[in-house]
Amino acid sequence: MNKRAAVIGAGIIGATCAYELKKHAYDVVVIDPEHHESAPSKYNAGGLGYAEVLPIASGSILRKVPKWLIDPVGPLSIKPGYLPKAMPWFVRFVLASKQIVFRESVRALARLNLLSRELCQPLYEAAGISSAIRPVGALHLYETEQEFRRALPGWKLRADNGIKFRHIGQGELLAMEPGLAPVFTGATLLEDWHLVSDPEAVLSGITQLGQKRGVDFIHDSVVGIQSRSGKLQVLLEYSDNIQVDQVVLAAGAWSGPLAKTLGDRIPLEAERGYNTTIPNNSVSINRELIFGEHGFVATQLDCGLRIGGGAEFAGLNEPPNYARASAMLEKARRFLPRLRADGGTEWMGCRPAIPDSRPVIGRATRQRQVLYAFGHGHLGLTQAPATAHLIAQLALEQQPSIDVKPYSPERFA
Numbered sequence: 001m002n003k004r005a006a007v008i009g010a011g012i013i014g015a016t017c018a019y020e021l022k023k024h025a026y027d028v029v030v031i032d033p034e035h036h037e038s039a040p041s042k043y044n045a046g047g048l049g050y051a052e053v054l055p056i057a058s059g060s061i062l063r064k065v066p067k068w069l070i071d072p073v074g075p076l077s078i079k080p081g082y083l084p085k086a087m088p089w090f091v092r093f094v095l096a097s098k099q100i101v102f103r104e105s106v107r108a109l110a111r112l113n114l115l116s117r118e119l120c121q122p123l124y125e126a127a128g129i130s131s132a133i134r135p136v137g138a139l140h141l142y143e144t145e146q147e148f149r150r151a152l153p154g155w156k157l158r159a160d161n162g163i164k165f166r167h168i169g170q171g172e173l174l175a176m177e178p179g180l181a182p183v184f185t186g187a188t189l190l191e192d193w194h195l196v197s198d199p200e201a202v203l204s205g206i207t208q209l210g211q212k213r214g215v216d217f218i219h220d221s222v223v224g225i226q227s228r229s230g231k232l233q234v235l236l237e238y239s240d241n242i243q244v245d246q247v248v249l250a251a252g253a254w255s256g257p258l259a260k261t262l263g264d265r266i267p268l269e270a271e272r273g274y275n276t277t278i279p280n281n282s283v284s285i286n287r288e289l290i291f292g293e294h295g296f297v298a299t300q301l302d303c304g305l306r307i308g309g310g311a312e313f314a315g316l317n318e319p320p321n322y323a324r325a326s327a328m329l330e331k332a333r334r335f336l337p338r339l340r341a342d343g344g345t346e347w348m349g350c351r352p353a354i355p356d357s358r359p360v361i362g363r364a365t366r367q368r369q370v371l372y373a374f375g376h377g378h379l380g381l382t383q384a385p386a387t388a389h390l391i392a393q394l395a396l397e398q399q400p401s402i403d404v405k406p407y408s409p410e411r412f413a
């Protein structure tokens, strides 16, 4: 008889894990209430950012924090009343910026992204969505020579970890992206960076792939996980509890309380980001444009031009402050003069953020039949294929394709 697995969460991580487990002869049920509008898998920027291997916690980001915090609608904000609750997370964030941890995180992200890079195409082909991948590349933009110089150590570290890139001057940049205002002194071109046509279509394709293979779905919230005579009981809010051999916790930014009931205090915060999607825009861009100093990106998707980013710490339940999305759009209009800002749809999403930017992939420390697959921060779409592959290997007790220690929940003990 097949073993039975429950996957908690039907975002891009849960959907991909469910398919991988099903492929390896598990009977799989995915559980999700589907009422979290701010779950980011459907409406993120759509970047397959394999080259993005620098963790957020770094000396260069810490130096920008005071400037960013002064601006009420700037790239970073912390709701004042929320600071005491988030303080332990921020302490860990500062510790994660120490060179030794930072460099370990770079290596861990590079290995995970590379594995995803290998697995993405076959996964999307199986789902019939390989045409969703657009190998367009990305450009990190610089407004001044000093900004470029400040970025150089980061590029050296990326090069040391196998990332290929090329610095270009203003002339070449404007030839590549004629829609940009001539305010950038240059850019760094990352060819190995793909975009998807629409993250919602990717999620739907992978979900349907699982369903075609027999993955079941329960429309409900998980409220607890208990162990009883070698089996796991998954407690649901409205439906009858279910009994399984294996649980995968993939509830994104909502995973923390469930991990806590299992005895693991994982530093997980909702890092809220905003975007505006404008259909039928008169400006066209050819690659992902990264406005690093301003903390936002622009991507052209099938549903429109999406301008978004930012990091707001206010918890999971605070209503969105769309002034942030408007501020980013206003800045983007300075850089893309033909951008029409009307008729856009605004959205806020909760990134599952871990202080060292490494996702949590591994066994719960006290309940070995529970596997964690959450905390992918800015890169969940990018890292889903590798995460699901590793989760299936762990469930089957196979040797993982890469060392999973850097992602282990035990690093927080």
Ligand SMILES: Cc1cc2nc3c(=O)[nH]c(=O)nc-3n(C[C@H](O)[C@H](O)[C@H](O)COP(=O)(O)OP(=O)(O)OC[C@H]3O[C@@H](n4cnc5c(N)ncnc54)[C@H](O)[C@@H]3O)c2cc1C
Residues within 6 Å of the ligand: 008, 009, 010, 011, 012, 013, 014, 031, 032, 033, 034, 035, 036, 038, 039, 040, 041, 042, 043, 044, 045, 046, 047, 048, 049, 220, 221, 222, 223, 250, 251, 252, 253, 254, 255, 272, 273, 274, 275, 308, 309, 348, 349, 350, 351, 352, 373, 374, 375, 376, 377, 378, 379, 380, 381, 382, 383
């Ligand atoms: C503005 C923005 C732009 C981004 N751009 C990119 C990008 O370009 N590239 C990239 O790789 N990543 C990007 N990301 C990050 C990426 O979207 C996330 O890392 C990824 O979507 C996380 O996926 P997930 O499946 O872990 O979580 P989610 O998408 O949050 O899914 C979690 C699911 O768990 C469910 N759930 C919650 N609680 C329970 C419960 N108790 N029981 C059952 N189910 C539950 C929720 O309903 C939800 O469906 C971006 C994020 C944001 C906010």
